[in-house]
Amino acid sequence: MAFSNEQLERYSRHIILKEVGAKGQKKLQAAKVLIIGAGGLGAPAALYLAAAGVGTIGIADADAVDLSNLQRQVIHATPDIGKAKVCSAKQSMQAINPEVQVNTYQCFVTAANVMELVADYDFVLDGTDNFPAKFLINDACVLSAKPFSHAGIIRFQGQLMTYVPGQGPCYRCAFQNPPPADAVPTCRQAGVIGAMGGVIGSLQAMEAVKYIIGQGDLLCGSLLTFDALKMEFRKIKLPRRDTCAVCGSQPTILAAFDYKQAACDLKPAT
Amino acid sequence: MKLTVAGNLKEFADGLTVAKLIELEQVETPEYITVSVNDEFIASDSFESHVLADGDAVEFLYFMGGGR
Amino acid sequence: MADRVEFAIDETVDITDVVCPVTFVKAKVALEELDAGQILAIRLSDGEPVVNVPRSLKDEGHQVLKLADNCDGTYTLLVRRMEED
Numbered sequence: 001m002a003f004s005n006e007q008l009e010r011y012s013r014h015i016i017l018k019e020v021g022a023k024g025q026k027k028l029q030a031a032k033v034l035i036i037g038a039g040g041l042g043a044p045a046a047l048y049l050a051a052a053g054v055g056t057i058g059i060a061d062a063d064a065v066d067l068s069n070l071q072r073q074v075i076h077a078t079p080d081i082g083k084a085k086v087c088s089a090k091q092s093m094q095a096i097n098p099e100v101q102v103n104t105y106q107c108f109v110t111a112a113n114v115m116e117l118v119a120d121y122d123f124v125l126d127g128t129d130n131f132p133a134k135f136l137i138n139d140a141c142v143l144s145a146k147p148f149s150h151a152g153i154i155r156f157q158g159q160l161m162t163y164v165p166g167q168g169p170c171y172r173c174a175f176q177n178p179p180p181a182d183a184v185p186t187c188r189q190a191g192v193i194g195a196m197g198g199v200i201g202s203l204q205a206m207e208a209v210k211y212i213i214g215q216g217d218l219l220c221g222s223l224l225t226f227d228a229l230k231m232e233f234r235k236i237k238l239p240r241r242d243t244c245a246v247c248g249s250q251p252t253i254l255a256a257f258d259y260k261q262a263a264c265d266l267k268p269a270t
Numbered sequence: 271m272k273l274t275v276a277g278n279l280k281e282f283a284d285g286l287t288v289a290k291l292i293e294l295e296q297v298e299t300p301e302y303i304t305v306s307v308n309d310e311f312i313a314s315d316s317f318e319s320h321v322l323a324d325g326d327a328v329e330f331l332y333f334m335g336g337g338r
Numbered sequence: 339m340a341d342r343v344e345f346a347i348d349e350t351v352d353i354t355d356v357v358c359p360v361t362f363v364k365a366k367v368a369l370e371e372l373d374a375g376q377i378l379a380i381r382l383s384d385g386e387p388v389v390n391v392p393r394s395l396k397d398e399g400h401q402v403l404k405l406a407d408n409c410d411g412t413y414t415l416l417v418r419r420m421e422e423d
Binding site: 037041069126130134151153174184190192197234237238 | 301
């Protein structure tokens with residue numbers, strides 16, 4: 001399929017790059033990325049991926065836009081308060097790039113729907129705000145051999161890693177099991193600088209783009225940490241854990257499952 | 271002996287265990303920390319027994335649960 | 339002598355209907371569609387495109403063969419698609 005002059009203009013800054021070119025832009029057009037969580041991380045990631053011309057973007061989130069979201073969730077605006085986040089996100093994405101197909105899933109992602117959800121996509125981006133969800137997404141992606149980007153942010157800190165099936169360690173290799181509810185502070189309790197979502201969510205989008213166009217080195221086998229107060233990025237090597245419960249040599253997790261964590265942790269952030 | 275802790279070269283007394291280092295470094299939420307030494311994970315039940323050696327590179331991985 | 343060499347043109351593209359930097363982008367995309375060794379004829383406008391497009395394509399590693407004045411404010415540029423690295 002040939003590009004129209006309008007498409008050539010829209011994507012000119014991509015196509016000019018030797019690493020992208022027409023070939024890479026077509027790969028982006030053909031790609032399907034699922035973003036779980038339309039919040040601090042998901043917002044910038046969804047905007048950049050839509051702008052980049054990723055052909056199909058799925059966005060899953062059960063919540064409605066709340067005033068307290070707007071300090072960092074730049075995909076939503078003040079008039080969107082009360083609207084479903086997935087609808088508000090879709091509007092913003094299609095306002096930037098009407099060519100993008102946006103699939104919305106207004107639901108919590110659980111063991112009951114996660115496998116079906118990720119099956120339709122080439123790359124998954126974890127933008128959730130709780131450990132049960134992060135472990136669920138990891139397990140589902142490992143079990144269905146989907147590459148995904150994990151990220152977490154809190155206060156002035158953020159981190160991310162990329163799982164590539166058959167290559168790197170998974171999130172569970174590094175962190176094994178979720179900490180008990182409230183043992184580790186969440187953004188709601190501890191706060192977060194809005195721009196942190198911008199930094200880390202954009203890096204997740206960058207990993208998705210690199211994976212799709214097949215260029216560069218992914219954060220596979222390493223955890224990138226960012227300390228905004230020190231303005232310091234560190235890339236920490238992540239080994240595989242042979243005893244990992246989901247990707248190790250003798251896995252004990254053979255199907256996605258939900259952690260029964262305090263329900264308050266799974267409710268919409270208010 | 272010298273250890274590289276989270277990228278910084280520091281001087282410590284010989285015979286230091288991972289558990290003692292966690293204490294000295296005042297690691298946040300120490301009961302939920304993941305530790306790697308020379309790019310290998312250390313099982314949390316070995317923190318007390320694992321003695322660090324001169325030149326070891328230690329990393330602490332923290333749970334970061336936020337995102338929305 | 340070299341001027342008289344005739345080249346077999348495999349594909350043509352008209353970039354007179356777009357402006358910088360889309361001129362180069364359109365030419366680059368048309369070249370990427372070709373196989374290595376094939377020749378693209380590019381119709382481009384006088385002025386900025388004639389100055390920049392051949393240079394940019396050369397920078398991309400392609401071989402600029404010939405630039406001919408069409409005497410109507412446009413030029414025809416012949417470029418050979420080179421192997422990808």
